[in-house]
Amino acid sequence: xxxxxxxxxxxxxxxxxxxxxxxxxxxxxxxxxxxxxxxxxxxxxxxxxxxxxxxxxxxxxxxxxxxxxxxxxxxxxxxxxxxxxxxxxxxxxxxxxxxxxxxxxxxxxx
Amino acid sequence: xxxxxxxxxxxxxxxxxxxxxxxxxxxxxxxxxxxxxxxxxxxxxxxxxxxxxxxxxxxxxxxxxxxxxxxxxxxxxxxxxxxxxxxxxxxxxxxxxxxxxxxxxxxxxxxxxx
Numbered sequence: 001x002x003x004x005x006x007x008x009x010x011x012x013x014x015x016x017x018x019x020x021x022x023x024x025x026x027x028x029x030x031x032x033x034x035x036x037x038x039x040x041x042x043x044x045x046x047x048x049x050x051x052x053x054x055x056x057x058x059x060x061x062x063x064x065x066x067x068x069x070x071x072x073x074x075x076x077x078x079x080x081x082x083x084x085x086x087x088x089x090x091x092x093x094x095x096x097x098x099x100x101x102x103x104x105x106x107x108x109x110x
Numbered sequence: 111x112x113x114x115x116x117x118x119x120x121x122x123x124x125x126x127x128x129x130x131x132x133x134x135x136x137x138x139x140x141x142x143x144x145x146x147x148x149x150x151x152x153x154x155x156x157x158x159x160x161x162x163x164x165x166x167x168x169x170x171x172x173x174x175x176x177x178x179x180x181x182x183x184x185x186x187x188x189x190x191x192x193x194x195x196x197x198x199x200x201x202x203x204x205x206x207x208x209x210x211x212x213x214x215x216x217x218x219x220x221x222x223x224x
Contacts, residue, residue, distance in 0.1 A: 032210065043114075043200055043215040044153075051210055088153065095208040096143055097166050100153035 003027050006089055006101030015110050019076040023089035023101045026070065030091035033065050034098065035074045038086045047087075048074065079108045112137065114203050114216035122222045128189040131219045135182050135203030141165075142184040143213065144176060147198040156199075159184050160207040188221075196223045 006023045013019055021035075032051055036044035048063040050056045056063045064073040072089050086105050090098040115134045123129050135142050143166075144156040155168040159178035176186040182203075188195055198220050202213040 034213070036215070041198075041220075043217045046212055046214055049212050090153075095166055096141055096158050096160075096202075096204055096211075096213060097155050097168075098143070098145075098153075098202070098213065099155070100145075102152045 001026065002102075003099050004089060004091060004101040006104055008102055009105040010107050011104055012107045012109060013079055015079060015081060015108055017079050017108075019074075019079045019083065019106055019108070021074040021076075021087050021089075021104050021106070023072045023091075024070055025072065025091055025099075027091070027093070027099070028070075029093040030099075031094060032092050033063070033072050034090040034092070035061075035063055035072075036088040036090060037083075038088060038103070040085075044088055076106075079106075081108050081110050084108045114201060114214055116199075116201055116216040116219050118219060119217065120220050120222075122224065123191050124224050125191055125193060127191050128187060129191060129221060130185055130187045131199055131221075133184045133186075133201035133203075133216060135184070135201075136214060139203040139205050139214075140182050141204045141207050141213075142178055142182065143202045143204075144184070144186050145200045145202065145215075146170070147200060147218070148196075153200070156186065158207075165207055191223045193223050196221060 035048040062075040086103040143158040158166040198218045204213040
């Protein structure tokens with residue numbers, strides 16, 4: 001079993017809908033939780049970074065971490081076609097080693 | 111502020127050759143990590159360097175090595191290339207070696223081994 005599990009999708013939504021993404025993890029040592037967006041043939045772009053449990057909001061993006069259930073979520077409000085990409089969750093422990101989920105491909109249809 | 115840069119962007123090599131990839135971190139960042147991305151295995155951690163010292167290493171064979179220079183620039187080397195080494199190689203830079211700091215990725219080097 002992988003340390004970080006993520007549904008590969010694709011997740012197809014109409015423009016303007018809320019996109020809901022999630023990951024589960026097994027390593028209790030994870031303290032920092034990143035979400036990256038990756039467009040085809042590009043490097044991952046950091047979207048959100050949270051520490052420990054709780055919510056964090058940044059514009060149209062909201063990240064949630066529930067350490068008790070080892071569950072990470074990302075919500076994208078008012079989705080746009082430009083949000084079509086692969087979304088990667090990447091938790092880490094105290095060091096810098098990121099452990100990536102497999103990524104969820106999102107398609108936002110105009 | 112300039113982002114993470116990686117050179118070259120594309121490489122084609124043949125089996126048995128070796129290759130060196132370069133990464134320049136964001137100015138002021140002292141930590142550089144390397145990742146391999148393939149369709150089958152996703153993004154996997156290779157190693158991390160901080161202040162010219164390897165701090166952490168992933169589960170890759172000894173053919174994969176790296177180093178970091180005093181200006182924080184890093185190189186990784188793959189010797190005796192195999193077909194399975196074809197991948198996107200990404201580097202990420204961050205200010206410090208751990209704790210609450212963000213990591214930013216470069217555009218990657220796409221390596222094709224024929």
